[in-house]
Amino acid sequence: MYLFHSDPTANLSTSTSLSSLPTNFMDTQRNLRQWLEDVEQSLLTDKVRVVDLQAIGAKKKIYKDLLDQTLEQEICMEQLNMTARDHYPKLAVDTSRRLQEELKNYQDRLYDVKMFLSERLAKYNRVDKTLSDFERSIDEVKLWIRNVQPRLNATDTSYSDSRVLENQLGRSQILQHEIREMQITINRLNKDVVDLTQDADENLARQLREEMRELNESWSHIISSTKVNSKNIQDALKRNKVLQEEIQELEDWITDKEREAPADDGPIFYQDQLRERLDQYQKLQTELNLKEHTVRNLVLQGRQDLSNPSPSAPELAQNLETLISNYTNLQKKVDTKVMFYTDIHELHEELKNLLHQENVWLDGLQNKVFSSSNNGADAEEISEELDTLERFVKTHSKTNYEKMFEISDRLQATKVSIPATNSQLNQFRIRWEQLHDDAFKKLHTLNSQISDYQHMGHQITAMFEWMKHTDNTLNARLKDDVYADDVPGEAEKLIIEFNQYEAFLRSIDDKIHALRSTAKTEAAKRLEQQLVLLRNQFLQLHIKFRQFQKPSDFEPKFAKMRQILIEIEHNVHILDVRSDDPDVIHNQLENCLKLYKTLSDIKSEVEYVIRTGRGIVEKKQSDEPHDLTRQIDQLKAQYNNLGSKVSGAKNQLDSIERHLRKFRKEYSHIHEWFVKADNEIRKIENKQISKNTKEEIDWIRATRNDIKKLEGNFETLKNLERTIQKEADRPLTSLHDKAIELKRQIDQLDRRLKDRSEIVEVNK
Template sequence: MTRTIDALKRNKLIQEDIRELDDWIMDKEREILLDDGSIFYHEQIRERLEQYQRLQTELTLKEHTVRTLIEQANQSSPELAQQIDTIISNWSNLLKRVDNKVIFYTDLYKLHEELKDLLYHENIWLDTLQNRIYTTGNTNVDLEDASEELDSLERFLKAHSKAGYEKVFEISDRLQIMKVSIPAINSQINQFRIRWEQLHEDVTKKIHTLNSQISDYQQLRHQITAMFEWMNHTDSILNSRLKDDVYASDVPSEADKLSVEFTQYETFLRTIEDKIHSLRIIGKHDAAKRLEQQFISLKNQFTQLKNKFRQFQKPSDFEPKYAKMRQILQDVEQNIYTLEIRSDDPDVVHNQLEHCLKLYKTLSDIKSEVEYVIRIGRGIVEKGQTDEANDVTRQIDQLKAIYNTLGAKVSTSRNQLDSVERHLRKFRKEYSHIHEWFVKADHEIRKIENKQVSKNTKEETDWIRTTRNDIKKLEANFEILRNLERTIQKDAERSLPSLYEKINELKRQIDQLDRRLKDRFEIVEVIKTKPLFI
């Protein structure tokens, strides 16, 4: 009886423990939701993992109690054994659910951490890529720099697999399926995707740019080589032309072609110079130095060749035209002395004036040609078309000075001769007038002197008186002659003694005539006063 009572008490206690355990299991099952809901913050992953890990720990701690209770129930009544089977089933389900939750959130946590780690390392790689794209010069590098940079960039891209990029989105998709949608992570992934695509687009452009630069500099090298070949060929042509005294005006089509080519290569040299300047600005000093060495060699040879081309461009008619103008001016210069006034004969002076006008016309006719020669000569010097620039300058300066000097002399002589001729003709006219009067008066007085004096002399004395009055009037005419003589000598800029002598001689003759008239008049007057003897 006592055993039965003890067994009942023990069964009752076991049953209470079973009921208590069942209640505990039910409480824990209520803590485990079928769907925990979406995760929007990364802290939720850790919180849920820790939550289920704590529950897992509780189950572990409870496991001894469960095992003990199972043993006790199995040793008791069949009813308790049946109840404990239900407990075992619920316990197993609880364990499984908790373990699954722990596994799920552990995997979720690892995925999240893996995603963060991937994003971190991929962004570091993108940072390096960005630096390679933007911190190196996009332009103005030479062939060596461009080739080296392209090779380095391609090796850098090849060394980095796209698997990391793909893994980021694979994990992201898995997290989305697992109802993890963390805005901060989603934003990072979106920014990562945009940045990845942008930088890969930029690096593609960068590679294209570098390939273009390599192509450009290969073309530049080809152009430099072609320019050296062109200069050697052109130098040979110009040497041959200059040796044969063939100039641009003799072969205009060839000269035009060369002129176009020289202009093109001048532009090409400026392009190289701009590249050198740009390289220095961006700090590519080695590349600038390499290109500058080629540029200096090119420019020096081009400058020498261009000087030779300028000589080739020298007008072919300069030398013969200069010689012709110089000879004409020498001829004029040699005839200048013939314009000096040495005669008082207006006809002689007129002939000199005619000769002067011919010289004036000669100078006038060649004026445009002299100006052409001077202009062409200046152009030859300015354009460097001669190796004897100083001599050419001296020649054209002398030509200009001689022409201007001769022009001034001939113009002065023309005015001088014209004035002297006009005044000499006035002098001749005035002189002839006096001389003709004198000849007539002299003829009359000679007739009178040859007649016998008579008392009937009224007509004679009247004539003498009138003639002597006319002589007094002639003083004004002599003054005109003297004024003309002074004007002529002033215009002629030299003394003409013959004019003075003519005036003095004529004056002497007139004075002598006056004395003869006076003497005759006195004789007649004496005869008139004497008495007549019959």
């Protein structure tokens, strides 16, 4: 608030001392003073009161006019100052001073008025702007609130489409951003209303406060509605997200379970595999049943959301329909699989049970076919066993057999092929066919045994008659020294007959054992009595037959071979080495080769005698088998011993002959040289020693060199001698003496040559 300056020279203008100033100066001064007083008075009494924009506009006009007048008064003031400056020198000092002070006072007061008017006008401008902005902002906020309300009402949180909800959430976030910006305006309005009501009229202040209160209430409602709407959108989005996630989770779970339940499970090769598949689908069925509650709740929740129409309803409905369809299809598929594998498992178990039952029956059939035997039993017992077996086979139905293979075919058609079961079934089929075949054979055998039992009596009678006839025949042949070799056709026939009746006796013996093994002791005892009688007569007859079978040429050949070997043994001594003459040794070798040839020639006959003799012993065709065996062993040992001696002598004589001939050749070579040299030295010794002795000395020297060379020949003689002595197994002293004597003669010749050489050297 400005304090206007007082006028200390208010009466100065009336003073006579200013009479020298121009009249217009005084009028201007008076008008200025009056204007200042009026304006100052008006300003002092006028207070700023906000009533309405119209009143504020009127006030602004008044102050604008006054401010314009102030500019005019400033011009007047400038004129006064210019005039006063011109007259100051003309005035008294005191008057001039007072005039200056008065004009200065006017100047200051004019400045104060101008400043006050400017501030008052500025304040009214601010109030005008504030009130205008306030009312405009109030209108803008109200308009924004009116525009926002439909947006809030248009938000539908019942949508089940995440994209729609996310769009709504985005719009809600935009709205919240607008609210935050609008909150600044609201805060400014609340501040402005405080400022405005300070200078406002009481009615206007009350109106502004009421208007602001209503606006704040509307704003608070918008804030709370926006928060609720945003929370609803977020909750709906979260609920929809959870719903979609649960649907997707179930879809993923169904997809995983679909993989566990393929359309084609593939073939089954093991019984455990069948059980595993059934357990697998039963487990999957249980899991589906446990999931059914979850699916129902999810579908119910989805349908509740679908009860509120929304643009996204078709998509949610499609997802729910897909979920229900996939779940239902999987459930039907798994139920079908469980039913299928349950049926397959039951069929397989039924097959196993039937297989067990039929195998038990086959065990009974096998026992009846193989465990009992009525071979040789009474006809009545055989007939009873025949009836029992026929009833057991005929009363058993083939229904189970056919049903088993029908089940097997059904299992094969469903790709169930268990090797173990198939193997058991194949074994059962083979066993069924084999045992039925054995049973029919047994029935046929039993039928045959009934007739065979009666036929056996006729066979026994026929055998007694045959033994009587054959005994008479053999007695006659042996009495006449007629043997099997003499009548080969008759002997061959008897061999066949003996073999046949021997087999017949064995069959009777087998029947006896069979009867005893089945506790048919009486039948076995009766049959055994007949067998003992038959066997005793048959054995006696067989002894005669073996004597009849003995080869007729065995004894002569045996005696001949024994005689030849004795003669060879008597001549073996001539093979001993007793001479060092190779010609003598050669004669011995030729004799040895003759003996060797004889042994070779009789080898096959000796082997025949040995083989035949042992056959006679084995066939018990000799009364003294041990003595015959000893003689055969002696013959074999004698032949082998003589063969070894003759073979050894042959090799020995051949080697000694060759070495003796080499010895003779080497000895003759040395001896011939010696004789020649000895004759020559004798001639030299018988001559007179002449002066021309060079030729004689050269011959002596050459001859002595030849003697040295003969050392190798003597070494050869020694080696040959040692070899011959070793091969002869006895000392041949004459051979050694010859070599020693020849060596002595050569040494003596060498001494004679040496002596002659010395004599010749002396007489040169």
